[in-house]
Amino acid sequence: MTLTATPTPVPLPMTRVCALDDILPGTGVCALISGQQVAVFRVGERVYAIGNRDPFTGANVLSRGLTGSYTAGGQTRVKVASPLLKHAFDLDSGLSLDDPSVSVPVYAARTEGGDVWTGSLA
């Protein structure tokens, strides 16, 4: 059993990551901000940002996961599945859908004039 500490999100400055067009719809890219790896996804009309490290495997791969949706409590939510062992994470909350005690850090993400920005939640 791996003991996965709840990640303490490191404060990150709001940073311009790339142009929105640099991310294929439905996919993610990885940005390096103040030494932290941030997975940035373009799903539907929105962009999302979470930590890039898969807490189940310790590898920096979440940006390479397949995005998708799932239904919980009658609501449609968005998720990403890690490419390694397919553990899925909610993109809004960072919570693991497989183990309620595990989560990844969530960062703010927005588009501004065709650019994608991300950083710590205010």
Place this chain on the structure above:
Amino acid sequence: MSTPIPHLVIVGNGMVGHRLTEQLRQHAGPDVLRLTVISEERRLAYDRVHLSSHFDDPRPNLSLATDAGYREAGVTVVTGRADAVNLTAKTVQIAGWTLAYDALVFATGSFPFVPPVPGRDARGCFVYRTLDDLDAIREAAQDTQVGVVIGGGLLGLEAAGALRKLGLETHVVEFAPHLMPAQLDAEGGAALRRTIEAMGIGVHVNTTTQQVRTDDAGRVTGLDFGGGAGLDAGLVVFSAGIRPRDDLARAAGLTVGERGGVLIDDTCRTSDPHVYAVGECALHDGRVYGLVAPGYQMAKVAAVNVLRDLGLLDAAPAQFRGADLSTKLKLLGVEVGSFGDAKGVTPGARSVSLSDNVRGTYSKVVLSGDGRVLGGLLVGDTARYSDLLDLTLSGTPLSVPPETLIVPPLPGGAVSTSSDALLCSCENVRESALCAAIAEGARDVASLKKCTGAGTGCGGCVPSLHGLLHSELRRLGETVTNHLCEHYPYSRQELFDLIRVRGHTTWDEVLDAHGSGLGCEICKPAVGSILATLHNELVVAPQHAPVQDTNDAFLANIQKNGTYSVVPRIPGGEVTAEGLIAIGAVAQQFGLYCKITGGQRIDLLGAQRDDLPAIWEALIAAGFESGHAYGKSLRTVKSCVGSTWCRYGVQDSTSLAIRLELRYRGLRSPHKLKSGVSGCTRECAEARSKDFGIIATEKGWNVYVGGNGGVTPKHALLLASDLTEDEVITLLDRYLMFYVRTADRLQRTSAWLENLEGGLEYLRAVIIDDRLGLCAELDAEMQRHIGTYQDEWAAAVADPAIRARFRTFINTDARDDGVQWVDERGQIRPADHPHFYPLPMLGGD
């Protein structure tokens, strides 16, 4: 100014001391509790359990705490050794400073015990406790070839592993008659010894060191065992147990045990109401724990109670009532498990054991007179550890003969010793637990995974989970849906037909027309595969890339640390000397680990994503394309040398294998496809364990279908015999096309064939007798696949937009600093990242 807030001082910053700060800060922030930690080592807390990985290259970061982390958590760190504690004044003295406390916790740990052997202080003698000790050992190891560890307990063997990593000829000297005397019995110790000796480590049990030999300069030269026996060695590590560090507490007047240790009660409080002790310095119920897990439990208990004392927590007092000492660990690569009354000291206990000195395993269960499991030992194979520990802890009487608990499982799970089969061996989940979950409402594999944990390890049992779910639901009289997932109310085959008939060419069209939501990791690759089978467009094209699983998205195999492996296509395993040199040069240039695969190809592992295009360019320049060693597609066609070289060969198997691999390369299918061609019935290509296999006879070729290795091995069945090469090709074209169009998601050819109504006879009727009139269409489909095949890797490197997707970061050229390598047998392998297993920390008892 605000009112003064209470001050808690922790003496010691090891694993347990650090855990205590975390526990405290979880409940009380810096605004309500002042927290000071006294750390004697110049490093903050680090993972001592994985101490020996300090010798890996690159050196892993074992730190558990950082200055910045403590700063952020509002913890003051004082580096130095506490000189005195005044319990009356409630102060700690440290290098001329006086710290006043409201509560104090001792987390001073232990020190290694060095037996009073003459010469034990000589240059070249060490203990194995801190990173500084390890650095000193590393330096000394450069000047010598032989190292000895005195002590064959847990930590001693850990230290032996470290010396071996440093390249020394390594010996272990144990005073007791066998290794790990605290945990193992004689038989278990002997099994462990055999395995360790086979690794080239010298083991000397029943051996007392009488003297450490030194030269004139006071340097270690070896050990004397008496009676003329001894060992020459330039480095000696003492690992003969631990002693609690209680000197400070003792001097302050706290009660300590007769044999050491600060006495604590169940709340972890010492004899002074304001002082607690946790970890290896503490004595609880007559026992000092040399393990990290009980230490962590004590930290949790002490945190709650000390916060209650300070009025910061409104909760019931927490209690430490001793710890279960069952352990499972890997020492020098050998699995060892010990649980409950492992040595059978309970009056009236009997034991059943099984020792296999070929496999190097030993298993034992200790039973009470009335047939309950009291404990046991496992050496070499701990697969049954959790099951047996469960039985021990639950104390339920056995319903099966005890010997069945320790016989190794039958191969392939073909026959189970009980009707309650173990379906998931990673998570130890049995059929009964899964059936219970289904009865309680689990209706898909995802919920089965969630409530039982099955299928969340290696994933090899997921197909069995599907099968069990379906048969169980049918048994319960419920409708079984074959829906792909929540986004598509169709099976793969139904969706295949829809896509083909409606002529959809992209994921977006398919989702709009037939699906809902945004899709997921199940339906996206499935639809991607169907589109690829039907249209054979570049899978990395922008309209297709977002639905590809990572391997198809990056045209290579992802490995555990997020790097990829590249497997150049070598049809039939035939490669020129120039080709071999070119592959070697690529591996050398990009620092890749090389391994010959089971499918007679060369695996190049450890490629960083941003190097992939350049690697492919180099391979393409040498005449190779990269190969499909990933995804649901044709992998490889294995072959022997056949009649060209072999004195038994009757047909040219290599040429046919090459022809088949080139013909079917790039074919996307419901599951991976493997093949083999053997030049005679001796079957050196193992063709009958493949999805399609061809075996030569004097009269031509025999075609076998529906075999596979994997979790449920199946021998392929004879479809047709004595065919010409062209007849083989026609038959295989139809077989493969029929399979890719009609199989379910992730259904291999063996399961597909079994589920085909009419089985092999029906398959023959369809693809040989053309009973459905489909043959011409199947032939044309395969022709189209072959006609539209393109080298995906060449296409990817030629397109700057696709190439850009291989960058590690979108905003910088940096590389992933999480990818770390260690050296093993002269090549790289991924560094293990530290896990917090509750492993024993120290030897002795």
